[in-house]
Amino acid sequence: MPDPERAQARVNDFTVKFANVNGTGSASANALIMKSIFRMGVPVVGKNFFPSNIQGLPTWYEIRVTAEGWRARSGRVDIMVAMNPETYARDLRDLAPGGWLVYDSTWPRPALLSRPDITLIGVPLAQLCQEHFEGARARILMKNIMYAGVLAALLDLDLEVMRGLVAESYAKKPALVEANMKAITLGYDYARANFACPLPAHVERLDCTRGHVMIEGNTAAALGCVFAGATVGAWYPITPSTSLMDAFKAFCTRYRVDPETGRNNYLIVQAEDELAAIGAVIGASWNGARAFTPTSGPGISLMNEFIGLAYYAEIPAVLFDVQRVGPSTGMPTRTQQCDLMACAYASHGDTRHVLLFPADPEECFHFAVEAFDLAERLQTPVFVLLDLDIGMNDWMIPDLQWDDAYQPDRGKVLTAEQLEGMEKFHRYLDPDGDGIPWRTLPGVGSKGAYFTRGSGHNKLGSYTEDSAEYQEVMERLVAKFRTAAAMVPAAVSDGTGKAKLGIVSIGSCDGAVREALDALRRGGVAIDYLRVRGFPFGAEVEAFLAAHETVFVVEQNRDAQLKSLLVLETPVEKRKLHSILHYSGLPLTAQYVVDGVTAAISRGQAA
Amino acid sequence: MTFIAKPKIHRGAVRNELGLTRRDYEGGMSTLCAGCGHDSVTAAIVQACFELALPPHTVAKLSGIGCSSKTTAYFVSGAHGFNSVHGRMPAIAAGAIAANRRLRYIGVSGDGDSLSIGLGQLGHAVRRNIDMLYMLENNGVYGLTKGQFSASADVGSKSKKGERNDHEPIDPVLLALSLGATFVARSFSGDKEQLVPLIKAGLSHRGFALIDVLSPCVTFNDHEGSTKSYAYVREHLQIPVAADYVESRREITVDYGEGDSVSVEMHDGAHIVLRKIDKSYEPTNRARALAYVQEHAQRNEYVTGLIYVGTYRRDFHERHNTPEEPLNSVPYGKLCPGSGGLSEVLARYR
Ligand SMILES: Cc1ncc(C[n+]2csc(CCOP(=O)(O)OP(=O)(O)O)c2C)c(N)n1
Ligand code: SF4
Ligand SMILES: [Mg+2]
Numbered sequence: 020m021p022d023p024e025r026a027q028a029r030v031n032d033f034t035v036k037f038a039n040v041n042g043t044g045s046a047s048a049n050a051l052i053m054k055s056i057f058r059m060g061v062p063v064v065g066k067n068f069f070p071s072n073i074q075g076l077p078t079w080y081e082i083r084v085t086a087e088g089w090r091a092r093s094g095r096v097d098i099m100v101a102m103n104p105e106t107y108a109r110d111l112r113d114l115a116p117g118g119w120l121v122y123d124s125t126w127p128r129p130a131l132l133s134r135p136d137i138t139l140i141g142v143p144l145a146q147l148c149q150e151h152f153e154g155a156r157a158r159i160l161m162k163n164i165m166y167a168g169v170l171a172a173l174l175d176l177d178l179e180v181m182r183g184l185v186a187e188s189y190a191k192k193p194a195l196v197e198a199n200m201k202a203i204t205l206g207y208d209y210a211r212a213n214f215a216c217p218l219p220a221h222v223e224r225l226d227c228t229r230g231h232v233m234i235e236g237n238t239a240a241a242l243g244c245v246f247a248g249a250t251v252g253a254w255y256p257i258t259p260s261t262s263l264m265d266a267f268k269a270f271c272t273r274y275r276v277d278p279e280t281g282r283n284n285y286l287i288v289q290a291e292d293e294l295a296a297i298g299a300v301i302g303a304s305w306n307g308a309r310a311f312t313p314t315s316g317p318g319i320s321l322m323n324e325f326i327g328l329a330y331y332a333e334i335p336a337v338l339f340d341v342q343r344v345g346p347s348t349g350m351p352t353r354t355q356q357c358d359l360m361a362c363a364y365a366s367h368g369d370t371r372h373v374l375l376f377p378a379d380p381e382e383c384f385h386f387a388v389e390a391f392d393l394a395e396r397l398q399t400p401v402f403v404l405l406d407l408d409i410g411m412n413d414w415m416i417p418d419l420q421w422d423d424a425y426q427p428d429r430g431k432v433l434t435a436e437q438l439e440g441m442e443k444f445h446r447y448l449d450p451d452g453d454g455i456p457w458r459t460l461p462g463v464g465s466k467g468a469y470f471t472r473g474s475g476h477n478k479l480g481s482y483t484e485d486s487a488e489y490q491e492v493m494e495r496l497v498a499k500f501r502t503a504a505a506m507v508p509a510a511v512s513d514g515t516g517k518a519k520l521g522i523v524s525i526g527s528c529d530g531a532v533r534e535a536l537d538a539l540r541r542g543g544v545a546i547d548y549l550r551v552r553g554f555p556f557g558a559e560v561e562a563f564l565a566a567h568e569t570v571f572v573v574e575q576n577r578d579a580q581l582k583s584l585l586v587l588e589t590p591v592e593k594r595k596l597h598s599i600l601h602y603s604g605l606p607l608t609a610q611y612v613v614d615g616v617t618a619a620i621s622r623g624q625a626a
Numbered sequence: 627m628t629f630i631a632k633p634k635i636h637r638g639a640v641r642n643e644l645g646l647t648r649r650d651y652e653g654g655m656s657t658l659c660a661g662c663g664h665d666s667v668t669a670a671i672v673q674a675c676f677e678l679a680l681p682p683h684t685v686a687k688l689s690g691i692g693c694s695s696k697t698t699a700y701f702v703s704g705a706h707g708f709n710s711v712h713g714r715m716p717a718i719a720a721g722a723i724a725a726n727r728r729l730r731y732i733g734v735s736g737d738g739d740s741l742s743i744g745l746g747q748l749g750h751a752v753r754r755n756i757d758m759l760y761m762l763e764n765n766g767v768y769g770l771t772k773g774q775f776s777a778s779a780d781v782g783s784k785s786k787k788g789e790r791n792d793h794e795p796i797d798p799v800l801l802a803l804s805l806g807a808t809f810v811a812r813s814f815s816g817d818k819e820q821l822v823p824l825i826k827a828g829l830s831h832r833g834f835a836l837i838d839v840l841s842p843c844v845t846f847n848d849h850e851g852s853t854k855s856y857a858y859v860r861e862h863l864q865i866p867v868a869a870d871y872v873e874s875r876r877e878i879t880v881d882y883g884e885g886d887s888v889s890v891e892m893h894d895g896a897h898i899v900l901r902k903i904d905k906s907y908e909p910t911n912r913a914r915a916l917a918y919v920q921e922h923a924q925r926n927e928y929v930t931g932l933i934y935v936g937t938y939r940r941d942f943h944e945r946h947n948t949p950e951e952p953l954n955s956v957p958y959g960k961l962c963p964g965s966g967g968l969s970e971v972l973a974r975y976r
Binding site: 057058231232233234238242245246248250251253270274275277280281282283284285286287288290291292294295296297298299300301302303304305306307308310324325328418419420421422423425426427459460461462463464465467468469470471472473474482 | 654682683684686688698699703704705706707708709710711714716717718719720721722723724725726728729746747749750754943946947948949950953954955956958960961962963964965967968969971972975976
């Protein structure tokens with residue numbers, strides 16, 4: 020962990036934050052800087068803090084440069100690029116002591132708005148743009164690109180790497196490449212001429228990003244849907260899940276148009292609402308297509324009735340819940356892990372669902388594929404719970420791997436031939452003793468025909484109001500859920516397993532928790548870690564809880580939802596579990612976890 | 627002339643082209659009230675499927691929740707059926723049709739299911755032009771929840787408890803016409819002669835076909851003061867066009883007077899022959915159809931028959947440019963870009 024006090028000679032270990040106004044094109048400048056660092060072989064973490072609005076509101080982008088490859092926010096700012104006068108005071112406040120503040124010095128800055136413990140770097144960006152570019156629009160856009168040039172000088176970024184990136188972005192518009200490079204060079208030269216470049220906090224080439232990509236979780240999940248062979252996607256737009264379907268569509272346009280016929284081997288239904296979206300997924304899955312819907316909390320709320328139908332009638336469905344801050348509309352562009360309970364027990368009546376918890380885009384890709392296999396094997400809805408942080412931020416991950424031997428596991432589906440050989444087909448029997456019945460697809464033949472219903476049914480598939488018959492099916496569903504516990508991705512652990520203290524966490528907390536573990540262990544605290552990756556919990560989760568005296572449950576919601584699930588679904592003693600809850604809407608930091616653990620130790624809650 | 631020859635022989639003996647009897651198109655025993663209009667509609671669906679000689683397993687039956695929605699269990703037991711949730715059958719249909727365009731989809735719904743809780747979904751099914759026959763069994767009440775007014779109850783209509791409905795009715799026919807449906811019909815559950823050919827025509831239509839069937843609820847809506855009772859409906863029927871359905875496979879002669887009939891080719895090559903009762907009625911003119919239905923509604927008359935059959939509009943699948951083979955059976959090899967595709971994708975994220 021970095022020294023929390025002062026920004027010093029932090030080569031390859033610092034955070035730059037950009038304060039912008041959204042809708043001004045700052046995103047491409049910020050991405051350019053981040054990608055340049057990545058291409059220089061230095062690991063980066065990018066976090067976007069954007070408003071729920073299209074134009075004119077403050078937006079921030081943070082780039083953490085971390086030679087050690089940490090994956091969480093640092094929680095501190097060493098260099099602030101303050102491009103938004105409206106948030107200037109606040110941005111100034113956020114800067115760490117000893118940090119640098121880059122601002123547009125075209126207009127005089129109120130003298131009061133400074134701090135004695137920081138260094139100001141004024142660049143007359145607007146004035147330079149005025150002198151060198153024509154037209155209002157170009158001047159605004161170039162102003163952003165120009166600060167990328169300033170940063171290149173301050174951070175010692177490789178201009179050739181930048182040029183390469185700019186050339187790739189504007190491959191079809193060479194004139195724009197020159198205009199952008201001109202702006203970058205203007206900023207670069209000005210900074211070199213007027214300030215001591217590079218700053219003590221700067222980038223030095225490494226070779227730590229080879230074999231890696233920078234990708235968003237939503238994109239990776241969409242790619243997983245393509246590779247899993249999903250053909251039907253149904254959705255209703257909602258932040259932060261929208262880019263998942265956008266990516267699916269883009270990949271399908273590239274990989275799913277039949278080269279011979281020109282026909283689309285996919286169909287995306289933009290539904291009238293989330294009720295219709297999940298309905299279409301259930302209809303398509305019932306009919307044998309792999310189908311999915313991406314959504315967020317409000318969508319999950321709407322889908323509840325249908326989710327119960329799919330659970331009880333045993334129809335596969337794959338849902339991606341890219342969680343955002345609730346309750347209600349909440350803060351749509353902020354991150355949280357607040358739908359665990361809502362998904363685990365979605366819908367009225369006794370229902371329990373299979374959940375997968377990816378921690379990063381790599382797992383988004385693999386769990387997406389796994390979700391389709393599980394949904395079909397288990398004939399039930401499977402939820403992949405991302406959050407805004409994973410879904411919409413660029414994460415550095417190792418290159419995704421694909422095994423060309425993979426074949427979709429369609430589960431227990433009887434073919435026409437198998438049906439022929441059978442005396443009679445009944446939908447809800449459990450011949451294999453794993454709680455999973457055999458199903459048939461419409462059109463397979465009259466012998467396989469059955470009636471799907473959400474009303475009471477017996478194991479033969481017939482309508483029933485008989486208590487014993489009803490309970491028999493409900494109990495088999497419990498057996499099926501037990502089977503699921505061994506099928507979902509197993510929890511992963513870290514540590515000797517012998518410590519008295521443990522941390523259990525989930526999803527996007529992982530980066531912060533791992534960094535915190537490192538700090539705690541270096542500080543002499545013996546502590547183990549388990550990250551759950553699926554629900555129902557497997558035996559390894561119970562074993563970890565049993566083996567540790569005190570377990571910190573780190574999660575990003577107010578009500579300790581993961582802890583509640585652990586208490587409800589494992590035999591763990593509740594008093595063993597201590598929550599570390601973070602629900603500000605910003606991604607978790609390692610410091611927050613360290614503070615939580617140390618505070619508990621000093622309070623005597625943990626040995 | 628009617629197309630359905632009433633068999634004089636024992637019905638079990640009559641076989642269709644597939645060698646199946648009418649019985650083969652029946653389903654489970656109905657649990658509806660004796661005399662419920664919905665059972666008559668079920669019988670008409672059985673008859674239509676039998677006459678069309680549809681292989682039972684190529685049919686898929688979808689419904690929402692309600693007495694009407696239960697009826698998918700009462701016909702074509704050799705077909706897969708799906709009794710989903712209240713008002714959401716159209717979404718199930720859209721997904722199912724997306725996955726497999728080869729089956730024939732029969733949706734059965736009620737007026738509560740389609741015009742109250744499911745109004746939005748019905749509207750969007752029409753708009754998407756999903757290829758299905760949508761039977762709306764319309765009784766003006768919520769039968770299954772014991773007689774509350776539905777959104778199709780007429781102003782002034784009385785419930786069994788004597789309450790008066792003061793809200794404007796929603797007419798599914800006007801709704802479908804205004805949303806661009808290319809096949810819109812209305813009939814009456816007690817008029818099998820009219821209903822069976824309409825169902826056959828609707829099943830042969832490519833795209834969304836709506837048949838609004840006035841289907842009295844004998845338990846909650848067959849009393850004096852109800853405008854969807856047998857007696858009331860019979861009195862106020864207005865038949866603009868009678869549809870005789872004729873399959874193209876069979877040669878037929880129609881001995882209607884010139885000018886009295888108009889022949890419309892269905893998308894599967896079959897023809898329906900429309901007999902004009904009102905000479906000025908033009909079933910292929912949407913604006914006229916809307917006006918006609920509204921004019922008669924003002925006189926408290928239900929127009930029945932094939933109210934509109936339109937020029938062809940691209941259906942759901944054509945709009946999505948999907949292949950002829952169902953999406954659920956596209957070989958996996960065509961769906962997965964493989965490790966080669968993956969490296970190509972990853973190259974863009976460096
Ligand atoms: C979400 C939900 N709300 C309410 C109900 C109760 N319910 C069942 S059927 C029905 C009305 C059915 O009316 P209609 O569609 O006209 O069918 P009918 O019984 O008249 O044929 C209602 C309100 C339900 N099943 N689900
Ligand atoms: S209550 Fe009405 S609609 Fe329901 S079965 Fe009885 S008669 Fe039919
Ligand atoms: Mg009704």
